[in-house]
Amino acid sequence: MHDKIRVVISGGGTGGHIFPAIAIANAIKEIVPDADIRFVGAVGRMEMKRVPDAGYEIVGLPICGFDRKNMLKNVYVLWKASVSIVKARKFVKTFSPHVAVGVGGYASGPLLWAASSMGVPCIIQEQNSYAGVTNKLLSKKVQKICVAYEGMERFFPKEKIMMTGNPVRDNVVRCQIDKAEACRRLGLDPDKKTILLVGGSLGARTINESVLNHLDIVKESGVQFVWQTGKYYSASIKERLKGRDDLPMLKVTDFISDIGEAYKASDLVISRAGASSISEFCLIGKPVILVPSPNVAEDHQTKNAMALSDKGAAILVKDSEAVDCLLATAVKLVNDEKQLEKLSRNVSSMAFKDSALKIAEEVIKTIRK
Numbered sequence: 001m002h003d004k005i006r007v008v009i010s011g012g013g014t015g016g017h018i019f020p021a022i023a024i025a026n027a028i029k030e031i032v033p034d035a036d037i038r039f040v041g042a043v044g045r046m047e048m049k050r051v052p053d054a055g056y057e058i059v060g061l062p063i064c065g066f067d068r069k070n071m072l073k074n075v076y077v078l079w080k081a082s083v084s085i086v087k088a089r090k091f092v093k094t095f096s097p098h099v100a101v102g103v104g105g106y107a108s109g110p111l112l113w114a115a116s117s118m119g120v121p122c123i124i125q126e127q128n129s130y131a132g133v134t135n136k137l138l139s140k141k142v143q144k145i146c147v148a149y150e151g152m153e154r155f156f157p158k159e160k161i162m163m164t165g166n167p168v169r170d171n172v173v174r175c176q177i178d179k180a181e182a183c184r185r186l187g188l189d190p191d192k193k194t195i196l197l198v199g200g201s202l203g204a205r206t207i208n209e210s211v212l213n214h215l216d217i218v219k220e221s222g223v224q225f226v227w228q229t230g231k232y233y234s235a236s237i238k239e240r241l242k243g244r245d246d247l248p249m250l251k252v253t254d255f256i257s258d259i260g261e262a263y264k265a266s267d268l269v270i271s272r273a274g275a276s277s278i279s280e281f282c283l284i285g286k287p288v289i290l291v292p293s294p295n296v297a298e299d300h301q302t303k304n305a306m307a308l309s310d311k312g313a314a315i316l317v318k319d320s321e322a323v324d325c326l327l328a329t330a331v332k333l334v335n336d337e338k339q340l341e342k343l344s345r346n347v348s349s350m351a352f353k354d355s356a357l358k359i360a361e362e363v364i365k366t367i368r369k
Contacts, residue, residue, distance in 0.1 A: 005032055005367055006095060010040040010111035011103035012047030016274035020127065020356070021047075021103040022054045023167035027360035038095055040088065042106040061087055063106040081110065088114035098367040101125065101359075102138065109134040116141035121366050125359060127166050127275035130303040131155035143366055146359050148275060148352065149307060164359050165352020166279035173283060175260030182265035186251065188224050193334045196266035197227045198256070203272050203293040204230035206319050210326040212240055215247065221331045224249040226266065228256050268334040270326065273305035273316075279355070281314070285348035287340045289315045289330055291322050313346035 009025055011017045025037045041047035043060035051058040061084040064077055088110040092100075100115035100122045102108035116122045122142040126135050129149040139145055139156045146164040153161060175182075183190040199207035208229055211218065218225060227250060229237045234254035241252065256262045263269065263286055271277050273292040281288045290308065292301035308314035315333065317326050333339060 004034055004036050005364070006036045006038075006097045007099055007101065007363060007367075008038050008040060008092070008095060008097040008111065008115070009101045009103065011105035011108035012039075012041040012051075013045050013105035013107075014274070015046065015050075016127065016276040017103050017105040017108075018047045018050050019169045020125065020167040020276050021101075022051065022056070023170060023356040024101060024103070024125070024359050024363075025054075025056055026170060027167070027356035028363055030357075031360055031364060038097075040091060040107050040111045045106070047105075047107075059087075059091055061107050061110055063110055084110040085114055089118065092118050092120060099123065099363055101363060102135070102142075103127070104132065104135065109138070112138050112142065121369075123359070123363060123366060125164075125167075126152065126156070127279075128300040128304055129275075129307045130298050130300040132297055132300070144362055146362065148279060148355075162358075162362060163352070164362075165355035166275050167356035167359060168276065168280045168283060169259060171258055171260040172263065172280045173260070175258075175264050177261065177264060179264055182261050185261060186226060186265050188226070188251070188265055192249075193223045193268075194266045195223055195225050195268050195270065195330050195334055196262050197225060197270045198259075198262075198277070199228065199230055199272060203295065204228070204233055206293075206322050207270060207272075207291060207326070208233050208237060209323050211250075212237070213323055214327040215244065215250075217327045217331060218250055219247060221249075223331055223334055224251070226251045226256070226262055227253070228262075229254050231255060267340065268330060270330055273301040275300075275304055278304055278308065278314075279352070282347050282351035283353065285344045285351075287314075287333070287343035288347065289317055289326070289333065291317050291319055291326065294319045308347065308350065311346060311350065313343065313350055315343070 009021050028035050039051045039058040041058050042063045062080050063084040092115050100120050102112040103125045112122050123144045124135050124142050125146045145156045145160045146162050148166040180190040231254045269288045273290040290305040292305045305316045309316040
């Protein structure tokens, strides 16, 4: 091809959509270094910062999700959706992409709707084991649907499905240091057991409360903890921990920039059950307790978690029970070497390698057809 290839990647809202999108972009760049890749996200959402930080341009649409509690507000939501489709069409006309990739999140719908209606080939990357409404609607208009779980023909045309797994953050798979070095960098004792708590960028409240309500267990456990609170909760948690100088084993941070390093240092992870996070645990064989968020569409996190727990590859703790029992369960598990080894072995068996590269290759193949 004489013309520089142009790719638009749309979606975001949470780290679980943004980080895989950036991984796909990086993989395309590895194959075609001069590819022109642009992103389309939702105004006010975290992709508007994270994507430029990764070195890519992004356009924001004024899109937002439906309000299930206040149906009157959805009149405004529908107006924003129509404005977003108009803006997406203008972007597609100006940028003239060879292919559009949707990774889920608010912006994915308007952009793929606009691109497909204007004759641009489209690819969906469905991360979850239970497909969302938008992707099910878009599946009729796209050329390929990249999935991470078996049985997705329940939602999509079988002939369009391609099993790729979910792309993960580069610093997860490329972390070359050992546990002792990771602990040293994080100010931890490599001879002690370490539990990492990551509640996600927006859904950390229950996991945070599970810690705050059981600081006695933290203090007496003999275990050290790395706790990512999320930026939204950071100030209130600092306030609640004021004067607690008796908790040197509890390392508190609002965001972990090098998650690969934190995974390497930990013996056990406590996490929400986002598809992207689950793919990371599978790839690195990390024992995990999953606490599915109840505040997601179609309860897809519970379905994601069950895909692992049913195969003995993770422990599932319900959100409604977590504040009472999560921390005690974690401390007991992290001291059970046999169970940790079993979980690591089983979760590793569910890994898909080179997911971002497989999707990138499909993107380029679609352009060159």
